[in-house]
Amino acid sequence: MSATPLLSIKxxxxxxxxxxxxxxxxxxxxxxxxxxxxxxxxxxxxSTTLKAISGLVHAQRGExxxxxxxxxxxxxxHSAPHRLVKQGLVQVLEGRHCFQHLSVEENLxxxxxxxxxxxxxxxxxxxxxxxxxPRLKKIRKSLAGYTSGGEQQxxxxxxxxxxxxxxxxxxxxxxxxxxxxxxxxxxxxxNLRDNHGVSFLVAEQNAAVALRYTxxxxxxxxxxxxxxxxxxxxxxxxxxxxxxxGR
Amino acid sequence: MSFFFEVLVGGLLAGVMYSLVAIGFVLIYKASGVFNxxxxxxxxxSALTFVSLLERSYPFWLAFVxxxxxxxxxxxxxxxxxxxxxxxxxxxxLFMATLGLSYIIEGLAQSLWGxxxxxxxxxxxxxxxxxxxxxxxxxxxxxxxxxxxxVIILSLFFNKTRTGIALRAVxxxxxxxxxxxxxxxxxxxxxxxxxxxxxxxxxxxWGARLGVQFSLSLVVLKALPVLIIxxxxxxxxxxxxxxxxGASEKLAEIFIGPYLGGGIENWFPYVLAMLFLLVRPAGLFxxxxxxxx
Ligand SMILES: Nc1ncnc2c1ncn2[C@@H]1O[C@H](COP(=O)(O)OP(=O)(O)OP(=O)(O)O)[C@@H](O)[C@H]1O
Ligand SMILES: [Mg+2]
Numbered sequence: 001m002s003a004t005p006l007l008s009i010k011x012x013x014x015x016x017x018x019x020x021x022x023x024x025x026x027x028x029x030x031x032x033x034x035x036x037x038x039x040x041x042x043x044x045x046x047s048t049t050l051k052a053i054s055g056l057v058h059a060q061r062g063e064x065x066x067x068x069x070x071x072x073x074x075x076x077x078h079s080a081p082h083r084l085v086k087q088g089l090v091q092v093l094e095g096r097h098c099f100q101h102l103s104v105e106e107n108l109x110x111x112x113x114x115x116x117x118x119x120x121x122x123x124x125x126x127x128x129x130x131x132x133x134p135r136l137k138k139i140r141k142s143l144a145g146y147t148s149g150g151e152q153q154x155x156x157x158x159x160x161x162x163x164x165x166x167x168x169x170x171x172x173x174x175x176x177x178x179x180x181x182x183x184x185x186x187x188x189x190x191n192l193r194d195n196h197g198v199s200f201l202v203a204e205q206n207a208a209v210a211l212r213y214t215x216x217x218x219x220x221x222x223x224x225x226x227x228x229x230x231x232x233x234x235x236x237x238x239x240x241x242x243x244x245x246g247r
Numbered sequence: 248m249s250f251f252f253e254v255l256v257g258g259l260l261a262g263v264m265y266s267l268v269a270i271g272f273v274l275i276y277k278a279s280g281v282f283n284x285x286x287x288x289x290x291x292x293s294a295l296t297f298v299s300l301l302e303r304s305y306p307f308w309l310a311f312v313x314x315x316x317x318x319x320x321x322x323x324x325x326x327x328x329x330x331x332x333x334x335x336x337x338x339x340x341l342f343m344a345t346l347g348l349s350y351i352i353e354g355l356a357q358s359l360w361g362x363x364x365x366x367x368x369x370x371x372x373x374x375x376x377x378x379x380x381x382x383x384x385x386x387x388x389x390x391x392x393x394x395x396x397x398v399i400i401l402s403l404f405f406n407k408t409r410t411g412i413a414l415r416a417v418x419x420x421x422x423x424x425x426x427x428x429x430x431x432x433x434x435x436x437x438x439x440x441x442x443x444x445x446x447x448x449x450x451x452x453w454g455a456r457l458g459v460q461f462s463l464s465l466v467v468l469k470a471l472p473v474l475i476i477x478x479x480x481x482x483x484x485x486x487x488x489x490x491x492x493g494a495s496e497k498l499a500e501i502f503i504g505p506y507l508g509g510g511i512e513n514w515f516p517y518v519l520a521m522l523f524l525l526v527r528p529a530g531l532f533x534x535x536x537x538x539x540x
Contacts (some may be wrong), residue, residue: 059425082425087429
């Protein structure tokens, strides 16, 4: 990995409602220009880790009780989500969370307001997104709530990309989607990394797909990291399988 | 027959006054999921501030602007010192907080401006005049025109401006709104400010009609059936709900009232609202969850 990582987490511990210990001793890094995945079974703490980074845990009665999160070399344990988005760190929530009663285009627009762009710039940004997801352009006037699961995932990712991020935290992009669409989405991720300098930290249960597109992976088990390494190493070690089977 | 239409149109116009109060509720409910019980006190507070300034011989426009500024400050204080402390609490906690707020605002109004009744003259005379053979109240026509413009302005705001679209996003999914970098606190401030403005407009019209006094805060009770019928999330619903309530209570009073000994205007809206609750709990225009996976 490169010398100064984009994101570096040291030994964090997250507690919900002052008593529920969700993750502990999590350390991980995301280098610039990379796709890193965070693998693990249900309840292993993937979403919690991502929300700790993006600052969203605070909105869910969670707190980072211990450890340190550094983004671009700065400690961001207590940063508000909108400040982080402004600095190029944005999360795509698990379950897509589109604004159901807003049109597809309005959904995308909401993601672009953070830098207070001019109208021309905002439209140029929209065109970029329609370039990545041509399908969205055809349905831009539809209410997001009435589009298909795959389209909603594209809206959610496109909306995050509108803020022109350096690092996207992507929570279970494959959830509930047909294999072909999952593939399509990971191809776009790869393209963004290769050609546009966007890095990703992807939480996935679908390890098989994620590992094919991943530079480096961490395996989460019961709230702590049980294994890490290159995709090849993770594939070979038994840890991943064991974590899903719960030993 | 022309008498029937006169009652009907008169009722419709009066109903718009209820709509005005209901809009204030909808704004805040949409943006933060809070049923703001203090809306009535805000109506009272703004009307009282306005007349008190008039009585201290400020010109009309200056009194309006100053009152608006005071309402914005009030919104800021509420956001900063109440709502921000209560984020992520249950809706019932927030509701209780607004209930408490309503007493504080009323107390504040009283200690600032005293408790006597003030007359408020907006300079529109209330003599009926004739339109298409119907005798209509000039004041009611004026109130409807104001409400109509307000609705048009608000719908432009919600559909065309960045802040408006962001507000609708927050109403839909606050967590996702946070995730895309929308600053919720700033938006709450804006929405309470806008609700304060709507409250001021409602306060002036109601104050001119009833006199500016403490019972003005009870107009919230009239807004409730409007909200139940129109739905808590729709401004169009406020208008339609207000029209339905206004027209039906007047018609009921005139045509059914005599058989029941009169005075049914006071309870008829609630019965109507209850019937609606049974048939259409989300109201006519309430947003129901879009079910689709
Ligand atoms: N808001 C919350 N309040 C209390 N406990 C929570 C909250 N969110 C998550 N938890 C708990 O934290 C632990 C980790 O949950 P998390 O959602 O991070 O797992 P996950 O790996 O994302 O699971 P999944 O694959 O099901 O999405 C779980 O035990 C869960 O019950
Ligand atoms: Mg999860």
